Amino acid sequence: MTPSENWTPDQPIVALRDVHKSFGTFEVLKGIDLTVMKGEVVCIIGPSGSGKSTLIRTINGLTPVTRGSVQVEGQEVHDGNLDKLALRRKVGIVFQQYNLFPHRTVLQNVMMAPLLVLRENRKEVEARARELLAKVQLHGKENAYPAELSGGQQQRVAIARSLCMRPDVMLFDEVTAALDPETVGEVLLTIKQLAADGMTCILVTHEMGFAREISDRVYFTDAGRICESGPPASLFDNPQDPRTQEFLSKVL
Amino acid sequence: MTAYSVTRLTWRAPALAAGLCVAATAAAMAQQGGEARPSAVATLVIWMPFILEGFVLNLVMSVLAMAIATVTGVILGFMQISPSRIVRVPAKLITHLFRNSPWLVILFAIMFLIPFQIRLPGGDTVMIPDWVKATIGFALPVMANISEILRGAVASIPSGQWESAESLAFTRIQTLRYVILPQCIRRMMPPWMNWYALLTLMTPMAAILGVNEALGNTQAAMEAAGARPELLIPFYLFLMTIFFVFIYPISLYTRRLERRFATGS
Amino acid sequence: MLDLIAPYFERLYDTTGLNFSPFYDSYDWSRLLEGMLVSVKLIAAIVAVSLVIGVIGAGAQTSRLRPVRWCVAAYIEIFRNTPPIVQLLFFYFGLGAITPQVDMGGWYEPMIGSFGWAVIAIGIFGGSYNVEIFRSGVEAVPTATTEAAESLGFSNFKIFVYITLPLAFRFCLPALTNNIVSLAKTASLAYVIAVPEITYSLSGIWSDNVNVPEMMLLLFTYYIVLVAIIAKAMALLERKLALPGYGQ
Numbered sequence: 001m002t003p004s005e006n007w008t009p010d011q012p013i014v015a016l017r018d019v020h021k022s023f024g025t026f027e028v029l030k031g032i033d034l035t036v037m038k039g040e041v042v043c044i045i046g047p048s049g050s051g052k053s054t055l056i057r058t059i060n061g062l063t064p065v066t067r068g069s070v071q072v073e074g075q076e077v078h079d080g081n082l083d084k085l086a087l088r089r090k091v092g093i094v095f096q097q098y099n100l101f102p103h104r105t106v107l108q109n110v111m112m113a114p115l116l117v118l119r120e121n122r123k124e125v126e127a128r129a130r131e132l133l134a135k136v137q138l139h140g141k142e143n144a145y146p147a148e149l150s151g152g153q154q155q156r157v158a159i160a161r162s163l164c165m166r167p168d169v170m171l172f173d174e175v176t177a178a179l180d181p182e183t184v185g186e187v188l189l190t191i192k193q194l195a196a197d198g199m200t201c202i203l204v205t206h207e208m209g210f211a212r213e214i215s216d217r218v219y220f221t222d223a224g225r226i227c228e229s230g231p232p233a234s235l236f237d238n239p240q241d242p243r244t245q246e247f248l249s250k251v252l
Numbered sequence: 253m254t255a256y257s258v259t260r261l262t263w264r265a266p267a268l269a270a271g272l273c274v275a276a277t278a279a280a281m282a283q284q285g286g287e288a289r290p291s292a293v294a295t296l297v298i299w300m301p302f303i304l305e306g307f308v309l310n311l312v313m314s315v316l317a318m319a320i321a322t323v324t325g326v327i328l329g330f331m332q333i334s335p336s337r338i339v340r341v342p343a344k345l346i347t348h349l350f351r352n353s354p355w356l357v358i359l360f361a362i363m364f365l366i367p368f369q370i371r372l373p374g375g376d377t378v379m380i381p382d383w384v385k386a387t388i389g390f391a392l393p394v395m396a397n398i399s400e401i402l403r404g405a406v407a408s409i410p411s412g413q414w415e416s417a418e419s420l421a422f423t424r425i426q427t428l429r430y431v432i433l434p435q436c437i438r439r440m441m442p443p444w445m446n447w448y449a450l451l452t453l454m455t456p457m458a459a460i461l462g463v464n465e466a467l468g469n470t471q472a473a474m475e476a477a478g479a480r481p482e483l484l485i486p487f488y489l490f491l492m493t494i495f496f497v498f499i500y501p502i503s504l505y506t507r508r509l510e511r512r513f514a515t516g517s
Numbered sequence: 518m519l520d521l522i523a524p525y526f527e528r529l530y531d532t533t534g535l536n537f538s539p540f541y542d543s544y545d546w547s548r549l550l551e552g553m554l555v556s557v558k559l560i561a562a563i564v565a566v567s568l569v570i571g572v573i574g575a576g577a578q579t580s581r582l583r584p585v586r587w588c589v590a591a592y593i594e595i596f597r598n599t600p601p602i603v604q605l606l607f608f609y610f611g612l613g614a615i616t617p618q619v620d621m622g623g624w625y626e627p628m629i630g631s632f633g634w635a636v637i638a639i640g641i642f643g644g645s646y647n648v649e650i651f652r653s654g655v656e657a658v659p660t661a662t663t664e665a666a667e668s669l670g671f672s673n674f675k676i677f678v679y680i681t682l683p684l685a686f687r688f689c690l691p692a693l694t695n696n697i698v699s700l701a702k703t704a705s706l707a708y709v710i711a712v713p714e715i716t717y718s719l720s721g722i723w724s725d726n727v728n729v730p731e732m733m734l735l736l737f738t739y740y741i742v743l744v745a746i747i748a749k750a751m752a753l754l755e756r757k758l759a760l761p762g763y764g765q
Contacts, residue, residue, distance in 0.1 A: 496595065
């Protein structure tokens with residue numbers, strides 16, 4: 001996907017406008033507006049079942065929207081003519097359950113998509129993959145199989161796997177929710193480094209302290225709507241919406 | 253993915269089977285041409301009662317064999333989990349032997365190795381009819397499989413059940429009888445029914461040994477009707493249909509049980 | 518080979534009356550070898566046919582066209598709920614009667630012989646089980662895993678080839694082993710249409726020599742060994758394909 005001719009890097013890299021999503025008669029998203037600038041780190045917080053995961057999955061087209069517009073670099077995502085491959089190259093996603101390919105080694109997991117999908121040169125891909133694995137502190141685990149690793153290690157492989165496609169935007173869907181407490185820290189550290197490198201990140205998370213520390217902007221969602229958004233300091237210390245106040249009083 | 257499950261399409265399969273049947277008989281009738289002999293279908297109608305009569309013997313053999321297999325299989329299964337080696341090892345060997353041999357081979361073995369008559373202690377001799385021998389032959393593989401199913405079911409009961417029964421001073425037999433077996437029965441129902449269905453489907457093999465069951469009668473009927481080639485398709489299709497009509501509901505019910513056990517509790 | 522063991526088995530026959538004729542009589546020896554060879558060939562062909570049908574059927578079951586799915590469902594139900602021996606006779610005699618004959622230069626031979634019909638009939642019978650086995654294997658692949666591939670830009674075809682298929686095959690191996698063993702045993706049904714496999718050739722030997730118990734022993738041994746070999750081979754395959762740390 002080449003960026004739309006009209007798009008310039010000073011415009012939002014991700015823009016959602018009035019996004020609605022229904023599963024059958026159940027409306028999960030009831031009109032979401034959200035914009036993310038290049039290099040920004042955005043966290044989406046809110047109670048379970050508020051549609052956060054659905055929201056983030058619309059951005060790389062895994063979940064089609066019912067109504068509204070989702071644009072990445074000025075290109076409409078939910079458009080029949082869209083080149084899905086190009087979109088997915090631009091937008092990486094990391095899941096709660098890691099979803100590594102259990103029949104491939106760590107290194108193969110990371111290399112598979114660039115080799116098979118982008119048909120890149122094997123040597124270059126391997127060099128990049130090894131570098132990424134070192135970056136996520138998994139040097140020496142290249143030939144292990146996913147099931148031999150801890151949850152935190154698997155999740156870092158998943159991050160490296162997405163990064164190997166050299167995306168412009170990374171989506172993180174509750175990536176620490178399934179982890180043992182002692183491995184949460186290593187994954188958060190990896191994401192923090194990524195953010196520091198200037199990667200555009202959109203995270204759905206329950207880690208409030210982390211959200212506060214890392215985000216440029218925090219969105220609070222409830223029942224399919226964005227109730228409130230703002231810089232972390234103001235949203236966490238001085239929430240305006242009663243639902244935000246109630247939620248934060250429970251989790252903080 | 254599950255939306256494509258076969259089991260949801262239940263009524264369509266028999267409909268198709270019936271359609272196939274009609275098409276094949278129609279083809280057979282078309283071959284018949286304008287000759288004066290009764291058509292293949294008319295011949296089939298004449299012989300239907302005879303074939304169905306044979307089918308009754310298939311049912312009798314299947315029920316008897318299943319009864320024998322269940323009783324002996326459960327005993328053999330318990331022997332397999334006996335703490336005593338002398339009991340356990342032969343039970344395992346018998347189970348292994350009859351699970352891994354073809355039905356036909358077991359059937360032959362029984363047919364040739366059991367004498368056709370036995371002498372009672374009083375001096376009278378009793379003939380053993382072939383269909384009784386065949387019944388025993390069909391019971392053996394099912395027995396071995398029931399033995400294995402029982403062993404598996406008992407192994408799947410958590411060890412806490414054994415321990416708590418032991419702590420209540422139950423003997424081993426009592427534990428098996430009152431604690432373990434009742435919990436196994438539910439689990440064993442679907443495979444037990446599967447084996448009944450399979451056993452019934454194997455009973456026509458008795459025809460090889462000259463038992464006058466459905467297949468034997470079908471072949472005899474075709475012979476009697478002049479051994480015309482155009483009879484083959486309608487007669488065999490009819491035979492398959494009888495079995496299908498009997499077995500299919502059992503399969504459906506078994507599958508329903510399996511699903512209920514898989515999802516429920 | 519026969520020369521080596523013949524004296525021993527001849528003496529065994531003379532002293533105990535145990536008549537293992539294939540082990541000293543060269544004609545029976547050749548019948549035994551031929552029977553084993555045909556049996557192994559038959560089983561291999563049947564398993565191959567059933568696997569191909571299984572994969573095609575499992576694929577067809579996911580078809581968007583309803584009639585295709587109905588046909589697969591009907592096929593499975595018909596072949597799993599009717600006696601395999603009648604299926605075999607139906608194919609061999611019923612369909613065999615209407616297949617064209619081939620001119621062999623003076624005499625005519627059916628296009629498909631008894632071996633061919635046994636492979637077709639028992640292969641189709643076994644395939645009806647394999648369809649279900651492969652389908653459940655494919656269903657056992659978590660959607661989350663295929664979704665991860667999708668989000669990395671894999672096309673549907675690549676997802677199927679690189680993710681779904683290798684995982685599904687591993688998941689269905691135990692069930693597949695059972696079915697292959699069961700097919701190996703069912704192949705003995707070919708006896709009824711006079712395919713000269715092991716049961717048929719041994720029955721020839723025992724009617725000539727009246728040594729049923731000895732030949733029965735041989736037959737049971739053959740199957741025990743055969744099943745053990747198949748089970749061993751499949752276990753090796755399973756171990757080779759096992760994913761370290763997975764599913765424990």
